Amino acid sequence: MTRLSKRSFVQLAGWGSLAALALLAGCSKEEKTTTTTAPAGTTTTTTTTTTAAAPAPATSASGPLKIAFAYVGPVGDGGWTFAHDNARKAIEKEFGDKIQTSFVENVPEAADAERVFRDMVSQGNKLIFGTTFGYMEPMLKVANDTPNVMFEHATGYKQAPNMRTYDSRTYEGAYMAGVIAGGMTKTNTLGVVGSVPIPEVVRNINSFTLGAQSVNPKIQTRVVWVNKWFDPPNETAAAQSLINGGADVLMQNTDSSAVLQTAGKAGKYAFGWDSDMTAYSPNAHLASAVINWTPYYKKATQEALDGTWKGGGHTWWGVKEGAIDIVSISDKVPADVKDKVEKVKAGLKDGSFVIWKGPITSNDGKEILAKDAVADDKFLGGINFFVKGVEGKVPGADKK
Amino acid sequence: MEQVALLVAATLNSGTVLALAALGLLINERAGIVNLGAEGIMLVAAIAGFATAVHTGNDWIAFAAAGVAGAILAAAFGVLVIWLNTNQYATGLALSLFGAGFSAFAGIRYTQEKLGEHRAFEIPGLADLPFVGPALFRQHPMVYLAIALAIAIAWFLYRSRAGLVLRAIGESPESAHALGYPVRRIRLLAVMFGGVMCGIAGAYISVVYTHLWVEGMTAGKGWIALALTTFATWRPARVLLGAYLFGGVTMLQLQLQGEGVQLSSQFLTMLPYLATILVLVLISRNATFIRVNMPASIGKPFFPD
Numbered sequence: 001m002t003r004l005s006k007r008s009f010v011q012l013a014g015w016g017s018l019a020a021l022a023l024l025a026g027c028s029k030e031e032k033t034t035t036t037t038a039p040a041g042t043t044t045t046t047t048t049t050t051t052a053a054a055p056a057p058a059t060s061a062s063g064p065l066k067i068a069f070a071y072v073g074p075v076g077d078g079g080w081t082f083a084h085d086n087a088r089k090a091i092e093k094e095f096g097d098k099i100q101t102s103f104v105e106n107v108p109e110a111a112d113a114e115r116v117f118r119d120m121v122s123q124g125n126k127l128i129f130g131t132t133f134g135y136m137e138p139m140l141k142v143a144n145d146t147p148n149v150m151f152e153h154a155t156g157y158k159q160a161p162n163m164r165t166y167d168s169r170t171y172e173g174a175y176m177a178g179v180i181a182g183g184m185t186k187t188n189t190l191g192v193v194g195s196v197p198i199p200e201v202v203r204n205i206n207s208f209t210l211g212a213q214s215v216n217p218k219i220q221t222r223v224v225w226v227n228k229w230f231d232p233p234n235e236t237a238a239a240q241s242l243i244n245g246g247a248d249v250l251m252q253n254t255d256s257s258a259v260l261q262t263a264g265k266a267g268k269y270a271f272g273w274d275s276d277m278t279a280y281s282p283n284a285h286l287a288s289a290v291i292n293w294t295p296y297y298k299k300a301t302q303e304a305l306d307g308t309w310k311g312g313g314h315t316w317w318g319v320k321e322g323a324i325d326i327v328s329i330s331d332k333v334p335a336d337v338k339d340k341v342e343k344v345k346a347g348l349k350d351g352s353f354v355i356w357k358g359p360i361t362s363n364d365g366k367e368i369l370a371k372d373a374v375a376d377d378k379f380l381g382g383i384n385f386f387v388k389g390v391e392g393k394v395p396g397a398d399k400k
Numbered sequence: 401m402e403q404v405a406l407l408v409a410a411t412l413n414s415g416t417v418l419a420l421a422a423l424g425l426l427i428n429e430r431a432g433i434v435n436l437g438a439e440g441i442m443l444v445a446a447i448a449g450f451a452t453a454v455h456t457g458n459d460w461i462a463f464a465a466a467g468v469a470g471a472i473l474a475a476a477f478g479v480l481v482i483w484l485n486t487n488q489y490a491t492g493l494a495l496s497l498f499g500a501g502f503s504a505f506a507g508i509r510y511t512q513e514k515l516g517e518h519r520a521f522e523i524p525g526l527a528d529l530p531f532v533g534p535a536l537f538r539q540h541p542m543v544y545l546a547i548a549l550a551i552a553i554a555w556f557l558y559r560s561r562a563g564l565v566l567r568a569i570g571e572s573p574e575s576a577h578a579l580g581y582p583v584r585r586i587r588l589l590a591v592m593f594g595g596v597m598c599g600i601a602g603a604y605i606s607v608v609y610t611h612l613w614v615e616g617m618t619a620g621k622g623w624i625a626l627a628l629t630t631f632a633t634w635r636p637a638r639v640l641l642g643a644y645l646f647g648g649v650t651m652l653q654l655q656l657q658g659e660g661v662q663l664s665s666q667f668l669t670m671l672p673y674l675a676t677i678l679v680l681v682l683i684s685r686n687a688t689f690i691r692v693n694m695p696a697s698i699g700k701p702f703f704p705d
Contacts, residue, residue: 227669280514391659
């Protein structure tokens with residue numbers, strides 16, 4: 001009996017120490033990734049007496065404005081987070097020593113995010129960007145506790161007097177990609193690897209299909225869901241199954257370049273998403289629908305510097321504001337298709353062209369938008385049906 | 401018909417990852433050691449293999465590098481649990497956490513790298529046969545190697561003396577020790593073999609299957625392989641069957657979605673797990689059979705004195 005209990009004690013100690021080790025490893029990793037990439041030591045300007053006691057987000061000229069970014073993935077993901085970090089670098093270049101930026105990578109969409117935001121506040125950051133939907137609640141909590149710090153939350157919908165939200169119209173990029181896909185397909189079958197069936201993704205699939213149908217009305221789009229944002233082996237499998245089913249141009253709303261690479265291996269075509277992915281598979285790559293966060297980050301930073309920053313409200317920018325673009329269009333795309341894309345882009349820019357304009361019917365035959373009716377942002381935010389030409393049903397849509 | 405052939409081909413391709421890893425884990429579990437670090441080993445090997453493939457352009461050197469990386473990690477794990485008698489489960493979990501973090505760190509500069517455009521593989525003559533050609537004979541050589549390895553492992557376990565010794569150690573390390581077998585050394589070798597196989601599986605994902613490296617890219621395949629060995633009651637043929645079944649149902653459910661079948665995609669995503677567990681539990685529902693095949697000393701520390 002004594003021997004047994006001794007052994008279990010040793011076992012317990014082993015478990016405990018290992019758990020502690022793992023915890024330590026986790027913590028030190030977090031600290032290591034906190035990288036400050038600003039020219040330090042430029043704080044030499046005059047000191048004014050006003051402290052940030054007032055809730056107004058006015059930062060005086062006493063030293064640079066400290067800006068922090070929380071990223072959900074690694075900077076090197078080549079997609080979503082990469083695009084955010086490019087914008088961070090751009091504002092750093094633009095504002096020089098008036099600002100000082102830092103970022104934390106791989107912040108999980110969970111309670112841990114709250115700790116990261118509090119850290120950022122305690123380090124004296126006055127403007128904080130959270131770049132994924134899952135930071136909504138933790139950010140709101142910290143924002144309520146620290147009214148003199150300005151918070152910017154990407155893709156969310158909850159605001160506070162010192163917290164506002166922003167997003168980009170990714171569906172405009174999807175539409176332009178669709179125009180190219182419609183011009184390139186030989187089987188008239190397109191494939192989309194979807195991540196999670198939320199309105200944003202469904203809207204992108206629909207817009208992609210509408211774009212393709214604008215040049216080729218016979219287009220059918222097949223959709224396969226992997227129910228994750230990031231799962232390269234499954235994204236590969238999904239792309240392969242779409243190709244097996246006859247799709248010859250693929251699009252994805254997931255976070256890696258796996259779909260593009262699979263298309264490359266099979267001799268089919270695909271697009272880059274969020275960032276320019278040409279390099280991953282030059283032969284398969286038709287174009288990249290990219291997000292450019294720089295214009296918005298510039299605006300927010302400028303407002304924060306001027307003291308005109310106001311909380312609440314939502315900003316949804318697209319091609320018009322330079323937030324969405326289609327880049328690196330392949331030489332394989334015929335000139336008339338390229339022209340068509342340029343025309344769409346110009347139309348979106350000056351407002352003469354609207355993607356979600358009737359007549360639009362859903363794939364079960366219901367008329368969704370009457371002729372010449374234009375969808376408003378509220379409508380776009382709640383799309384949970386497929387347009388005509390997309391096969392299948394949005395998972396879970398009939399339960400609502 | 402062509403669709404079916406392509407489905408079979410995709411099944412072989414995606415099942416191979418699980419088959420490789422699970423066959424390796426089967427050997428070290430037969431020796432009585434459970435290595436929960438499989439996922440971490442696969443990740444480290446995936447980046448080791450990918451980096452090697454980027455620099456050399458050769459798949460086989462990449463597989464070798466991944467195998468070596470897997471063996472080193474497994475050896476470290478082996479020394480801890482076999483000689484220092486740390487808890488196998490805790491040490492394995494620590495290894496899988498370490499592997500995830502270390503591979504992310506080591507792979508920072510490879511997330512933007514790409515491999516050259518890959519050539520297609522075919523077996524001359526056979527690849528052009530109708531139906532069976534596209535279904536079976538246009539795979540990466542590693543796919544066939546995995547099947548050959550399953551046969552070799554079955555032969556080793558049940559037809560060779562060394563395999564008998566390995567199984568004896570897994571049943572009762574004390575008795576094997578009393579007979580004069582170097583229990584600890586043999587266990588270490590078994591654990592390292594498991595590491596090599598997990599390593600090759602990891603490299604298969606990054607080098608052959610997806611052609612890219614990103615953090616956390618194995619997305620749980622190591623854990624599925626671990627579960628597979630248990631559900632397959634530590635029999636090589638069943639491990640192979642389970643791996644292809646899992647791969648096959650995964651591909652089938654994706655294909656069904658593409659055809660526009662009216663089933664919720666969340667349900668379909670669950671199917672591979674459900675089908676694999678169900679089939680393997682049904683074929684091994686005999687309690688005696690499980691008892692006979694399960695290594696009696698699995699997970700337990702061994703004190704030779």
